[in-house]
Amino acid sequence: MTAATHRTAEEIGRTEQGPRPLPPLGEQRAAADLSHVDTVLGNGLRVLAVRKANVPLIEFRLWIPFAGDDRMHPARAEVLAETLFTGTVRRDRVGIDTDLALIGGDISAGVDPERLIISGNALSSGLPTLLDVVADSLTGASYVDAEVAREKERLIERISIARTQPRTIAREALQKHRYGNHPATFETPEATDVAEVTPDQVRALHTASVLPRGAALVIVGDVDPQQVVADIEKALSAWVSDASAVRLPALPELTGGPVLLVPRPGAVQSQIRLSAQALPRTDPGYAALQLANLAFGGYFSSRLVENLREDKGYTYSAHSGFEFTDQTATVNIDADTASPATAAALLETRYELGRLGLVPPTKDEVESVRQYAIGSLVTSTSSQTGLVRQLTALVSNGLGLDWLAEHPTRLAQVTGEDVEKAALAFFAPKRFTGVIVGDADLLAEKLTAVGDVTVGDPAV
Amino acid sequence: MAVPELTRFTLDNGLRVVLAPDDTAPVVAVSVHYDVGFRSEPEGRTGFAHLFEHLMFQGSESLEKLAHFRHVQSSGGSFNGSTHPDYTDYYEVLPAAALERALFLEADRMRAPKLTQENLANQIDVVKEEIRLNVLNRPYGGFPWILLPPVLYSTFPNAHNGYGGFEDLEQATLDDCAAFFDTYYAPSNAVLTVAGDFTADRARELIEKHFGDVQFRPRPERPSFFEPHPVGELRGEHTDPHAPLPALGVGYRMPDPINDLDGYLANLVLAGVLTDGDGSRLQQRLVHREPLVVDLNAGAGLFGPFEARDPDTFTVTAIHPPDVSTERVLGALDEELEKLASTPPEAQELTRVTARWAAGLHQEHDQLLSRTLGFGSFELLYSDAALVSTLADRMAAITAEDVSAAAKALRPDSRAVLVVKPEGGK
Numbered sequence: 051m052t053a054a055t056h057r058t059a060e061e062i063g064r065t066e067q068g069p070r071p072l073p074p075l076g077e078q079r080a081a082a083d084l085s086h087v088d089t090v091l092g093n094g095l096r097v098l099a100v101r102k103a104n105v106p107l108i109e110f111r112l113w114i115p116f117a118g119d120d121r122m123h124p125a126r127a128e129v130l131a132e133t134l135f136t137g138t139v140r141r142d143r144v145g146i147d148t149d150l151a152l153i154g155g156d157i158s159a160g161v162d163p164e165r166l167i168i169s170g171n172a173l174s175s176g177l178p179t180l181l182d183v184v185a186d187s188l189t190g191a192s193y194v195d196a197e198v199a200r201e202k203e204r205l206i207e208r209i210s211i212a213r214t215q216p217r218t219i220a221r222e223a224l225q226k227h228r229y230g231n232h233p234a235t236f237e238t239p240e241a242t243d244v245a246e247v248t249p250d251q252v253r254a255l256h257t258a259s260v261l262p263r264g265a266a267l268v269i270v271g272d273v274d275p276q277q278v279v280a281d282i283e284k285a286l287s288a289w290v291s292d293a294s295a296v297r298l299p300a301l302p303e304l305t306g307g308p309v310l311l312v313p314r315p316g317a318v319q320s321q322i323r324l325s326a327q328a329l330p331r332t333d334p335g336y337a338a339l340q341l342a343n344l345a346f347g348g349y350f351s352s353r354l355v356e357n358l359r360e361d362k363g364y365t366y367s368a369h370s371g372f373e374f375t376d377q378t379a380t381v382n383i384d385a386d387t388a389s390p391a392t393a394a395a396l397l398e399t400r401y402e403l404g405r406l407g408l409v410p411p412t413k414d415e416v417e418s419v420r421q422y423a424i425g426s427l428v429t430s431t432s433s434q435t436g437l438v439r440q441l442t443a444l445v446s447n448g449l450g451l452d453w454l455a456e457h458p459t460r461l462a463q464v465t466g467e468d469v470e471k472a473a474l475a476f477f478a479p480k481r482f483t484g485v486i487v488g489d490a491d492l493l494a495e496k497l498t499a500v501g502d503v504t505v506g507d508p509a510v
Numbered sequence: 511m512a513v514p515e516l517t518r519f520t521l522d523n524g525l526r527v528v529l530a531p532d533d534t535a536p537v538v539a540v541s542v543h544y545d546v547g548f549r550s551e552p553e554g555r556t557g558f559a560h561l562f563e564h565l566m567f568q569g570s571e572s573l574e575k576l577a578h579f580r581h582v583q584s585s586g587g588s589f590n591g592s593t594h595p596d597y598t599d600y601y602e603v604l605p606a607a608a609l610e611r612a613l614f615l616e617a618d619r620m621r622a623p624k625l626t627q628e629n630l631a632n633q634i635d636v637v638k639e640e641i642r643l644n645v646l647n648r649p650y651g652g653f654p655w656i657l658l659p660p661v662l663y664s665t666f667p668n669a670h671n672g673y674g675g676f677e678d679l680e681q682a683t684l685d686d687c688a689a690f691f692d693t694y695y696a697p698s699n700a701v702l703t704v705a706g707d708f709t710a711d712r713a714r715e716l717i718e719k720h721f722g723d724v725q726f727r728p729r730p731e732r733p734s735f736f737e738p739h740p741v742g743e744l745r746g747e748h749t750d751p752h753a754p755l756p757a758l759g760v761g762y763r764m765p766d767p768i769n770d771l772d773g774y775l776a777n778l779v780l781a782g783v784l785t786d787g788d789g790s791r792l793q794q795r796l797v798h799r800e801p802l803v804v805d806l807n808a809g810a811g812l813f814g815p816f817e818a819r820d821p822d823t824f825t826v827t828a829i830h831p832p833d834v835s836t837e838r839v840l841g842a843l844d845e846e847l848e849k850l851a852s853t854p855p856e857a858q859e860l861t862r863v864t865a866r867w868a869a870g871l872h873q874e875h876d877q878l879l880s881r882t883l884g885f886g887s888f889e890l891l892y893s894d895a896a897l898v899s900t901l902a903d904r905m906a907a908i909t910a911e912d913v914s915a916a917a918k919a920l921r922p923d924s925r926a927v928l929v930v931k932p933e934g935g936k
Contacts, residue, residue, distance in 0.1 A: 056692035059625040059684045067723075069572040073614050075585060078607035079536040079707070104534050105872040136788075143798070147788035151862035154869025156787075173869050200801060207804040207831065210754045214649045316751070319639070319647040350589075351580045360576055363635025366643050386643050418584035425586015425605045432535035433877040 081428055084437075087275040088450050091283050093290045094263030098441060098450055099275040099282075102434050107154075108180070108271030109171045109434045111442040116166040116259055117233060117298040124163065124236040125243035126255045128205055129198060131161040133252065134168070134260075135183075136197040138190040143197060146183055153179045163234045164298045164375060166260065167442070171435075174272040181285035189288045191256060198249040206241045213238065216314070216386070216487065220321035223312045223485040224382075226508035228325055234301055234375060262286065264295035266445040270438040298376050303327050307483040309396070311497050311505045313490035320392040320488025324383040324399065326481040328372055331379075332447050337460040338468035339476055343381055344419035345411040345469070346370055346402065346477055351418060353402050354383070362398065364391040374443065381476065389489055393496035396486065396503075400479045407474035416466050424458045516885070516896055517710045521718070523726040524698025528885050528895045529713050530705035532878075538706035539882035540612040541601035542620065543890045545701075546694035547594045547818075548672035549735050557674010558682060560593040561637050562690055566600060567591070568629040571622035575629060578615055585611055593672065595818040597890055603879045606707035610716050613704070617720035620697060625687045634679050641673050649752040653930055654759035654827050655812040661746035662761040662823060662926035667735045696727035703886035703895070706878050735821060739763045744926040749933055755804060757829045757930035758836055760843065762920045764810060766820040768892060775905050776912040777824055778815055780920075781808040782863030783855050783913060784826075784846065789862065791846050796828070802839055803828040819891060824920065836929055840922075850917035854910035868902040 086100040116127060135157055136143040150157055153176025159168045172180045212218045218238060225235035269278060304327040328343075329336050340348075347354030347370030358368040368385035387395045411419070430436040431454065444453055486497065490505055497503040517529040548559045567589075569575040582589045587604030600619075602612050645651035656671050663669040702721065704713050740763075750757075765773030784792045785808040796803045808826045811817050828839055874880040875898075885895040 056689045059688040062688055062691055063571055063622050063624040065571055065622050070614070070618065072572070072581060073610040075611065076607040076609065078605050081536055082534075105876040107869060107872050107876065144789040144794065148858070148862060151787055151789065151866055152858075154865040154867075154872075156866070171869065171873065173865070173872070200798060203801075204797075204804060207755065207829075211649060211804070211829070214752050214754050216647055317647060319642040349583050351576070351583045356576060359636055360632065363632045363639070366636055366640040386639070386647075388639060388642060414584075418580060421586045422583045425608075426588060428535070428586070428605055429537050429588070429603050429878075432537050435873065435877065 081431070083455070084451065085275055086451050087279050089279060091262070091286070093286065094294070095286065096266040096445065097279050097282055098266065098268045098445060099273060099278045100270045100437065100441070100451060101273055101275050102270050102437060103272040105434070106174045106272050107171060107434060108174045108177055108269060108273060109438040110169070110267060110269040111438055112168040112184070112265065112267045113442055113445055114166045114260060114265040115164065115295040115297045116161060117164060117296045118259070119233050119299070122243055122246065122251070123233070125239040125247050126251050127161045127166070128239050129202055129244065129247045130252050130255055131159040131166060132201040132205055133193050133197050134159045134191050135187055136201070137192050137194055138186045139192060140186055140190070141183070146187070149179055149183055155180055157183065163236055165446070177273070177278070177281065181281060185285045185289065188260060188286065193249045193252045193256070195249050198247070198252060202244055202247060205244050209238060209241050209244065216317070216319070216321050219314065220323050220485060220487045223310070223487055223508050224323045224325060227310050227485050228304055228483055229301060230509070232299070232301060234298060258293070259296055261291045261293055261295045262289050263291060263293065264297070268438055268441045268445060270434045270441070301375055301378055304380060304483060306481045309483065309503045310485045310508060311490055311493060311503055312485050312487045312507060313505070314487050315489060315491070317389070317487070317489045319386050319388055320486055320493060322383070322385045322387065322392065322396060322399065322484070322486050324482045324484035325380050326476065326483070328379040328381040328476060330374060330377055330447060331444070331449060331453070335472060337457070338464045338472040340423060341416060341419045341461070341464055341469050342406065342411070342472040342477065343370055343372065344422060345415050346406050346473070347383060349419070349422055353406065354399065357398055357402055358385060358395055364388070364395045364398070374446070376446065389492040392486065392488055392493050393500050396497065397500050403477050403479040403482065406477045410470035410473050411466070413466060416469050420461055420464065423461050427454070427457060518889070518895065519714070521697065521721060523722070523724055524696070524729065525721055525724065526701045526889060527717055528701065528703040528889050529710045530703070530881070530885055531708055531710055532705060533707050535878070536606045536707050537603065537878055538606050538609045538612065538704065538708060539601065539603040539878045540616060541599055541703045541882050541886045542616050543597050543599045543701045543703070543886040544695055545597055545699045545732070545890055547596040547598055549595045549667040550694065551670070553666050554678060555682060555686060556670050556678040557637070557672065558678070558686065558690065559598060560673060561633060561679060561682060562687060563591045563593050563598050564633040564637060565625060565629060565687060566619055566623055568626070568633065569624040570618045571624065572618045578619070581611060581615060587612070595672070595812065597817070597887060599883060599886065601879060601883060609704070609708055609713070613716050613720045616702070617724060620695065620700065620721070621724045623691065625684060625691065627684055630682065630684055630687065634682065637674070637679060638676060645673060647752070649750060649754065650757060650930065651752070653757060654761070654825055654928060657748050657930070658759045658761045658825060658926060658928045659812070659823070661744050661928050662740065663737060663821070665735070665737050668737060668821060692727065693730050696729060697721065697724045698726065698729040701886050701889045703882050703889065705882040705885065735819070737821065739924050740926065742923055746926065746928045747931065748928060749931050751933045753930060753932045755829050756832055756932060757827065758839055759928040759930070760826040760840070761926040761928070762824040763924070764822045764824045767816065767822050768819050772904065772908065772912070773916070774810065776908050776916040778810055779860060779863050779905060779908045780850070780913050780916040781810060781824070782866070783850070783859050784808045786863055786866060792843070795846065796839070796842055800842070802834045802842060803830040805829040816887060816891070836927070840927065844922055847917045847920050850914055854914040857910065860908065860910060860913065864902070864906045867905050871902050
C-alpha cells in the first residue's frame with residue numbers, strides 16, 4: 051500500500067535486539083491538598099467551594115433534589131429546565147445569553163426523575179455576573195408564555211428524535227422492566243404530556259421545588275473559598291423557603307429475574323442491558339465492590355471486554371458500571387452487538403458473571419484494578435471540570451472532599467478476599483435482570499433457547 | 511493566556527518531540543501523532559487508516575495482545591487513539607510514576623508492532639460493530655461527517671467515507687497493513703508530546719533511551735489534496751432509515767487553515783456569530799423567532815477546527831420539522847450571511863464569541879490530555895506547538911470587517927447542500 055517496497059508484517063514485528071522488559075513504575079507523589087470550605091448557608095443550601103486555580107475559570111454545579119409523583123411532573127420538570135434561563139424581570143433570553151457570553155460563560159439546566167442540575171462556568175473575573183444571573187433566575191424566572199410555548203414545541207421535537215435512539219429505547223425498556231411504575235422510570239416525558247404543560251404549572255413547580263434547603267452548590271476554580279462562600283450567601287440571600295427540596299422515594303430492591311427481549315424490527319444491532327442491586331458509596335463494602343466491578347467489566351482490561359470484544363469481536367464496547375440513585379446503587383452491564391452475535395454475547399456475559407464468583411480475580415487482577423481505581427481518581431480530579439463532576443456526584447450522599455481524599459486509602463486496604471466475597475455476593479448471574487432490544491425475528495429462537503429470556507414489551 | 515514552557519527537539523531518527531512540564535498535579539500525558547489520516551487511504555481501502563489505528567493496540571515485539579491495555583490501566587492510566595482527515599493520534603494519561611512505562615509502550619509499537627492475521631480479522635469485526643453503533647443503527651449516523659464530503663468534494667481523498675465500507679474493510683490484507691506501517695508510521699513522520707509532572711531533562715533522557723533506536727525511515731512525500739472550489743451549487747440526498755425529522759447539511763470551502771490562519775479564524779468567529787448561544791443570529795432567527803429548525807450548528811472541520819490541512823470544510827447543519835422546506839432554511843441562512851456581508855457585525859457580537867472562545871481554550875487546557883493533544887496536533891500541522899497558546903489573542907484580533915468578508919465568501923453558488931430524508935418521507 052503506497053510503499054513500493056516494504057517489509058512483511060512478520061519482519062516489522064521483530065528487531066535484532068528482541069523483546070525488551072517493561073520499565074518499573076517510579077515514585078508517585080501525592081496530589082496536593084486543596085483548600086476548601088464546606089458549609090450550609092442560612093437558607094439551607096450546602097455550599098462546597100474548592101480552590102483550583104491552574105486556569106482563570108470557575109465551574110459550578112447546583113444540585114437540587116427534584117422528584118415528583120404527579121403523572122405530569124416529568125413533562126413540567128423538562129419544560130422548567132428548558133425555560134429557567136429564558137427570562138426574568140431584569141433580563142430577557144438574549145440579555146441572559148449576552149451577559150454570560152461577555153464573561154466567557156455558559157449556563158444550562160438538566161433534569162431527571164431525581165434531580166435538577168444547573169451547570170455553569172465562566173472566566174473567574176466574571177464571577178459577580180455569573181452569580182447575579184443565577185440568583186436572578188432562581189428567584190425571578192418569569193416563564194413568559196411565548197418562551198414556554200416555543201420550548202414545548204422544541205421539546206416535543208427532541209423527544210421524537212430521542213425515542214429513535216437505540217440507547218434511549220433500551221434505557222426506557224430497562225427502567226420499566228426493573229422498576230415498573232416507580233417515578234424513577236419517567237426519564238423522557240411523553241410528548242402528549244409536554245403539550246399540556248402551561249406556564250402557570252411551570253411557575254408553580256418552580257415555587258414548590260426549586261428550593262435551597264436540601265440542595266447543594268459545588269464551585270471549583272480560581273477562587274478564594276471563604277470569599278466565594280460569602281459572595282454566594284449574599285447573591286442568593288433572596289432565595290429562601292421553609293420547605294425542603296423533594297427527594298425521590300426509595301427504589302425497590304432488585305432481586306433478579308428473566309431478561310426481556312424487546313422487539314425492534316429491522317434493527318441491525320441489539321442493545322444488551324443487564325442490572326443488579328449494588329452498594330452506595332457510603333457503604334463500607336463499596337471499595338471492594340468497586341474493584342470487583344472493574345475486574346468484571348469496569349475498564350478495558352476487564353474480563354468482559356477481553357472476552358466479548360478482543361477475543362470474539364462481538365461488540366465495539368462492553369461495559370459494567372454503577373448507577374447511583376439517591377441512597378441506593380445498581381450495577382449495570384451494557385453491550386451493543388450485531389444480531390447474529392447477540393445470543394452468544396448474552397451467554398458469554400452470564401458465563402463471565404458466574405466465573406467472577408467461582409474463579410475470583412487473581413492477585414494480579416486485583417492489583418491492576420486497584421492501581422487503575424487510584425490512578426484514574428487522581429487523573430479525573432486534576433482538572434476543574436473533572437473535580438466538580440466528582441464532587442457533585444458525592445454531595446447527594448452527604449459526602450464531600452474528605453471522602454475523595456480518603457478514597458485511595460480505602461482502595462489500598464481492600465484485600466483479595468474482600469474482592470472475592472463481593473464478586474460472589476453481587477455478580478452472581480441469578481441476581482441480574484435486564485432487557486435486550488433488537489430484531490426479535492432474528493433473536494428470539496436462540497435467546498429463548500439460552501434460557502431465562504422472555505419476549506414482549508415491558509409491562510407498565 | 512500564560513505561555514507554557516515548551517521544549518522542542520528532534521531525535522536522529524527524525525522523531526519530533528514536544529515537552530510541556532507542569533507540576534500542578536502528579537499526572538502525565540503522552541501522545542504520538544502520526545502524519546497520516548483517512549485522506550491518505552488508497553482507493554478500494556476506505557476506512558483503512560482507522561482500522562489500522564485499532565491494530566496498533568494489538569501487541570508488539572515486547573508485548574502480547576492485550577498487554578498494552580493492561581499495562582496502561584494497571585499503572586492507573588487510560589488510553590485511546592483517534593483517526594482524523596490528516597493525522598492519527600495515540601495517547602495515554604497516567605499517574606506521573608508511570609511516565610517511563612508510557613514512553614516504552616509508545617516506542618515499542620512504533621518500533622515493532624505485531625501485525626497478525628488473527629488480530630486483523632478480529633479488529634475488522636470490532637470496527638464493523640463500531641460502524642453499526644455509530645452510523646447504521648442510529649438516527650443521523652455519519653451526519654454530516656461521512657455524508658457531506660461526497661457532495662462537496664470530487665476527489666477520492668476528500669470525498670470518501672473515512673469509517674469505510676464493509677466490503678473494503680473485509681478485503682484489507684496483512685500486506686496492506688505492512689505497507690501502510692512502513693510508509694506512514696516512520697518516526698520521522700510523527701510527533702511525540704509529553705506534558706505534566708516531570709522535568710524536561712529527565713524526560714529527554716527517557717525519550718532517547720526508548721525511542722532513540724527506532725529505525726529511521728524517510729518521511730513519505732505528502733501529496734496535496736487540493737481541488738478547486740465548486741462552480742455552482744452541488745446537491746445530494748440521503749435517506750435515513752432511523753431519522754424522525756428531515757435534516758440539512760451545508761458545506762462550504764474555507765481559507766487554508768495552515769497558510770491563511772487568520773482567514774480561517776475569521777470563519778470560526780463567523781460560526782460563533784451565527785450559532786453560538788441564544789443571542790447569536792441564526793439561533794435567534796431560526797430557532798426562536800420564526801422558528802424553522804429544531805437544532806442548528808455551524809463550525810469548521812468535520813470533527814472540529816484545527817484537525818486538517820487544506821481543503822477544510824465550513825459546515826452548517828440543521829434538523830427541521832417536515833413542514834419546513836429545505837429552501838426556506840437555506841433562504842434564511844443566505845439572508846443572514848448577506849446581511850453580515852454587507853454590514854459588519856457589531857463589536858459586542860465579536861466580544862461575545864471571542865470571550866467564550868478564550869474561556870473554552872482555558873477549559874481545554876485545564877485538562878492535561880486535551881492540552882497534550884493540542885500541542886501535538888499543532889506541532890504536526892503547523893510546526894509550532896506554542897501556537898495553541900496564542901489562539902485566543904489572535905481570535906480576539908479578528909475584526910468585524912474580517913468576519914464580514916468571511917460571510918461574503920460563503921456563496922450559494924459554491925457550496926454543497928445535503929438533504930437527509932426520513933425513510934418513508936415522514
